[in-house]
Amino acid sequence: MGLISNLTVYLLTNYNLSGIFVVNVVQIWNGTSNIASIIGAFISDTYLGRYRTLLCGSIASLLGILTLTLTAGIHNLRPSTCEDSPHCHRPQGWQLGVLFSALGLLSVGAGGIRPCNIAFGADQFDTNTEKGRVQLESFFNWWYFTFTFALVIALTGVVYI
Numbered sequence: 001m002g003l004i005s006n007l008t009v010y011l012l013t014n015y016n017l018s019g020i021f022v023v024n025v026v027q028i029w030n031g032t033s034n035i036a037s038i039i040g041a042f043i044s045d046t047y048l049g050r051y052r053t054l055l056c057g058s059i060a061s062l063l064g065i066l067t068l069t070l071t072a073g074i075h076n077l078r079p080s081t082c083e084d085s086p087h088c089h090r091p092q093g094w095q096l097g098v099l100f101s102a103l104g105l106l107s108v109g110a111g112g113i114r115p116c117n118i119a120f121g122a123d124q125f126d127t128n129t130e131k132g133r134v135q136l137e138s139f140f141n142w143w144y145f146t147f148t149f150a151l152v153i154a155l156t157g158v159v160y161i
Contacts, residue, residue, distance in 0.1 A: 002154030003106075004030060014072070015099070016079050016088040029103045036111025043112075050116040050123070057112020064105030071099055118143060 004026060011022045044053035071077045077098050082088035091099075121139060126132035 002158035005159045033107040033110040037114040040111035041115035061109025067102035
């Protein structure tokens with residue numbers, strides 16, 4: 001979630017893209033990540049199982065964030081910095097291809113992680129015993145608390161930094 005806010009600024013300032021194009025890219029990527037969760041749930045339940053789906057999703061997310069980090073670190077992977085606002089260099093097709101492949105890998109990762117992570121955690125408890133049921137309820141409470149707390153940090157602290 002913290003990536004959405006930062007991605008908009010990154011595309012405007014480092015890729016010299018227009019506002020409408022940036023909004024389209026971010027919203028299409030966000031929507032694709034959400035739809036990928038449905039596809040990931042189907043693949044997990046039908047073919048791979050939670051563990052393998054989580055593994056593949058984690059690898060795809062790692063590769064996606066590494067690729068996105070490379071676009072920030074290697075100057076040739078993005079257009080030159082804009083110094084004269086009306087005459088900015090637009091990104092070349094291959095530069096956008098690297099960016100879109102990073103976003104695509106992040107969407108694939110989200111599709112593998114989002115539908116499986118909480119269920120994978122819940123599988124660790126034995127619901128046949130009273131202690132296991134209590135621990136499962138506690139797990140869900142803590143999971144939602146930490147998820148919400150992480151969102152607050154991602155949408156305020158990370159964006160500020």
